[in-house]
Amino acid sequence: MRLFNIILGLFLLSSFAYGQMGGVGPYAFLQLPSSAHASALGGNNISLRTNEPSFIIQNPALLSDSISNLLFLHSTRLFADVFYGNTGYCFKNKLLGNTFVSLNFINYGAFRRFDELGNEQGSFYAADYALMIGFSKPFTADSMFTYGFIAKPVYSLYDHYFSFGFVFDAGLSYYNHEHLWYAGLVLKNLGYTIKPYIQKEHEPIDWDVQFGISKKLKHAPLRISLTFQHLENWNLSNYEYDRDNPLGEFADTSKKYNNFERWSDEFLRHLIVGIDVVFSKNFYFAVGYNFQRRKELGTDTRMATTGLSWGFGLKLYRFQIHYARSAFHLAGATNSLSISSRIQEWYKKKSAINR
Numbered sequence: 001m002r003l004f005n006i007i008l009g010l011f012l013l014s015s016f017a018y019g020q021m022g023g024v025g026p027y028a029f030l031q032l033p034s035s036a037h038a039s040a041l042g043g044n045n046i047s048l049r050t051n052e053p054s055f056i057i058q059n060p061a062l063l064s065d066s067i068s069n070l071l072f073l074h075s076t077r078l079f080a081d082v083f084y085g086n087t088g089y090c091f092k093n094k095l096l097g098n099t100f101v102s103l104n105f106i107n108y109g110a111f112r113r114f115d116e117l118g119n120e121q122g123s124f125y126a127a128d129y130a131l132m133i134g135f136s137k138p139f140t141a142d143s144m145f146t147y148g149f150i151a152k153p154v155y156s157l158y159d160h161y162f163s164f165g166f167v168f169d170a171g172l173s174y175y176n177h178e179h180l181w182y183a184g185l186v187l188k189n190l191g192y193t194i195k196p197y198i199q200k201e202h203e204p205i206d207w208d209v210q211f212g213i214s215k216k217l218k219h220a221p222l223r224i225s226l227t228f229q230h231l232e233n234w235n236l237s238n239y240e241y242d243r244d245n246p247l248g249e250f251a252d253t254s255k256k257y258n259n260f261e262r263w264s265d266e267f268l269r270h271l272i273v274g275i276d277v278v279f280s281k282n283f284y285f286a287v288g289y290n291f292q293r294r295k296e297l298g299t300d301t302r303m304a305t306t307g308l309s310w311g312f313g314l315k316l317y318r319f320q321i322h323y324a325r326s327a328f329h330l331a332g333a334t335n336s337l338s339i340s341s342r343i344q345e346w347y348k349k350k351s352a353i354n355r
Contacts (some may be wrong), residue, residue, distance in 0.1 A: 037300060042273060073087045152168060170190075172185045230270055
């Protein structure tokens with residue numbers, strides 16, 4: 001009961017804090033959820049082992065024998081007709097072990113071009129692409145620990161400005177089958193812009209250290225996940241203005257916070273909570289809460305469901321279908337859809353028909 005009161009106190013106190021942290025480098029699309037299931041769990045999950053292959057983009061160490069020969073496709077419609085998604089295939093390789101190849105993209109669409117006098121001069125396009133090649137292996141044949149890596153050549157095009165970079169992820173996964181514990185640790189988006197948008201101006205890529213833990217309850221159909229992101233940067237809320245006011249006229253100096261209020265707000269900004277209700281092997285319902293998303297994109301007058309997300313997954317015939325809806329802002333929510341299928345099941349069916 002005491003632990004519950006502490007957690008409740010942290011949650012309530014954090015709702016009074018303000019501040020935002022935007023993107024600080026190129027290739028920000030690499031931080032988007034890789035699957036509908038991840039979106040439903042709050043936008044990120046690096047610890048949960050499921051039969052959905054696109055989770056491996058969140059943590060390459062989650063790649064295992066159980067998702068070999070799976071083809072996956074994911075798509076999300078963002079705001080203003082912006083689409084992003086990925087497609088890929090998992091397979092077994094004698095040299096690398098469990099391997100996958102994926103293409104991630106985000107398409108911003110076409111834009112009308114005008115000069116400084118307002119004269120229309122045609123249109124231009126903007127998009128980002130990342131080719132992902134990854135693998136994973138257990139440390140030993142019977143080890144509960146698995147490690148994995150992803151290499152990501154990235155190409156970005158905004159009108160006549162383009163950039164090329166190379167990024168990689170390194171992940172570690174732990175799974176205790178007996179006690180139903182999962183854990184993950186990931187270093188994401190470590191890399192360098194080989195060709196910057198503007199010559200000799202190499203922008204730093206926004207990298208991320210994440211830790212996650214999940215627990216499947218033994219006597220209840222629940223999986224609970226806690227994911228901590230941006231552990232390399234504790235200060236996501238920019239409280240410095242309380243002391244030195246470096247933000248000048250944009251700082252909100254009317255509000256002062258004590259040390260506990262600051263600490264609780266910072267802690268929760270790093271946290272994503274996700275819960276799966278597993279009704280059967282073929283159907284689940286998921287809900288998530290992203291504290292940072294709610295604090296940075298919510299409005300003071302009406303927070304509504306900003307930060308909340310939900311979704312479900314089911315298996316129909318040879319397909320796994322996952323859907324998620326995530327509330328980013330009062331302006332609207334995003335819808336995500338992921339589909340995967342095991343290739344060898346189609347071959348088995350075809351062979352059976354031929355016989």
